Amino acid sequence: MFTLLFIFLLLASVAARLWLASRQTRHVARHRDRVPPEFADRISLASHQRAADYNVERLRLDMSALLFDTAVLIGLTLLGGLQALNELAAALTGGDFGRQLLLVSMVAALLALLELPFTLWRQFVLEARYGFNRMTLRLFAADTAKGVMLAVVFGVPLVSAMLWLMASAGPLWWVAGWGLWVAFSLVIMLLLPTVIAPLFNRFTPLADQALAARIEALARRTGFALGGLFVMDGSKRSAHGNAYFTGLGRSKRIVFFDTLLSRLAPQEVEAVLAHELGHFKLRHIAKRLAFSFGISLAFFALLGWLSQQAWFYTGLGTVPTLGGRNDALALLLFFLVAPVFTFAFIPLASWYSRKHEFEADRYASEQADAAELASALVKLYDDNAATLTPDPLHSAFYDSHPPAGERIGRLRLHARAAA
Numbered sequence: 001m002f003t004l005l006f007i008f009l010l011l012a013s014v015a016a017r018l019w020l021a022s023r024q025t026r027h028v029a030r031h032r033d034r035v036p037p038e039f040a041d042r043i044s045l046a047s048h049q050r051a052a053d054y055n056v057e058r059l060r061l062d063m064s065a066l067l068f069d070t071a072v073l074i075g076l077t078l079l080g081g082l083q084a085l086n087e088l089a090a091a092l093t094g095g096d097f098g099r100q101l102l103l104v105s106m107v108a109a110l111l112a113l114l115e116l117p118f119t120l121w122r123q124f125v126l127e128a129r130y131g132f133n134r135m136t137l138r139l140f141a142a143d144t145a146k147g148v149m150l151a152v153v154f155g156v157p158l159v160s161a162m163l164w165l166m167a168s169a170g171p172l173w174w175v176a177g178w179g180l181w182v183a184f185s186l187v188i189m190l191l192l193p194t195v196i197a198p199l200f201n202r203f204t205p206l207a208d209q210a211l212a213a214r215i216e217a218l219a220r221r222t223g224f225a226l227g228g229l230f231v232m233d234g235s236k237r238s239a240h241g242n243a244y245f246t247g248l249g250r251s252k253r254i255v256f257f258d259t260l261l262s263r264l265a266p267q268e269v270e271a272v273l274a275h276e277l278g279h280f281k282l283r284h285i286a287k288r289l290a291f292s293f294g295i296s297l298a299f300f301a302l303l304g305w306l307s308q309q310a311w312f313y314t315g316l317g318t319v320p321t322l323g324g325r326n327d328a329l330a331l332l333l334f335f336l337v338a339p340v341f342t343f344a345f346i347p348l349a350s351w352y353s354r355k356h357e358f359e360a361d362r363y364a365s366e367q368a369d370a371a372e373l374a375s376a377l378v379k380l381y382d383d384n385a386a387t388l389t390p391d392p393l394h395s396a397f398y399d400s401h402p403p404a405g406e407r408i409g410r411l412r413l414h415a416r417a418a419a
Helices: 002-030 045-076 081-092 096-129 137-168 173-199 209-222 266-281 284-306 310-314 327-367 370-383 392-398 404-418
Strands: 203-205 229-232 243-246 253-257
Touching: 002 045, 002 327, 002 392, 045 081, 045 096, 045 327, 045 370, 081 096, 081 327, 096 137, 096 327, 137 173, 137 327, 173 243, 173 284, 209 229, 209 266, 209 327, 243 266, 253 266, 266 284, 266 327, 266 370, 284 327, 310 327, 327 370, 327 392, 327 404, 370 404
Parallel strands: 229 253
Antiparallel strands: 203 229, 243 253
16 A cells, blocks of 8 residues: 555656646746846846756756656665665675665665766756856866765764664654754754865955945844855856855854856845845744754654554565664665655745745845845846746746746835835
């Protein structure tokens, strides 16, 4: 019965994704030859058509990856791939703990290798075709090597500790396991700006003193304690631009892509930053963390129960090890199939994120100039080849940010109200 439920939900989610993608593709293509009136004075027809083509091509690649990933998931579960890897791990190691750790490592490595062709195509073909890629193969190889190193340094101890808890902490191991996951997530957030991110990019203090003074004045007005203003050399990998907050506590800092600063005027940068400060002042980050940790607690509780059910293993193509532990199998199966069972909740998460974006825009309109934020966003839409004409249903289902037209329309209303 569980197998049939899994197959039904898997096929339903894949069909829904393909249907939504086809809607998006047709909608973007249908509006390819006309710039929406609210953008016609800022974005050329050629740029709009380039964005439409880029988004359609990227979506088609994503759907190819979806079909491939679905085949891999079926191969690992119903066709016995995970079971075969478990038997191979048992043959290669003598101890039960070593077998489980090796099994997790083998699956992680396999999934990374299978994803590699799509990553390479996306970076060196699709992104390059539209002028976004600035990464070399040498830099890509270096990034990959550093990623593997970080996976070993952080991932192996985490998995080892989780497997030990599952074997030693009794029936309520999942409570301790959740606590370990929360602690690990917070440590990574603390280390990200000062230890992890500098392995991949160079961060330099913002040199533009006039802009720095403008930003510091904004921070004082909003009561935000700055941990530093930094510029990241994002241009060595991509022409896309962005700005973000990172870190916790004293490690908190504001980071601008150098590509962003090269395109926006100082008042536009201030408005973009006011939006990001809005997320902080309105406690969006804390709310999202609390929501994430609450959901993960429910997932750990569910995993704690499922790991004791024989049908959970057999229904997904594996055979529990008699006389040994099956914790690694339970972890892998759970995280492999969880997206299938949670697909229907994506629109709720998207709506929640868009709600926060609108709230941060309103906050930015109170602390800076709404017209400047709108101007900055139009530049970013243009530079990043974002579609201005998304399918409404596809956007409502997936998009974490509001559609361009609706967002700019609201900002212009804020600007007129403030005038």
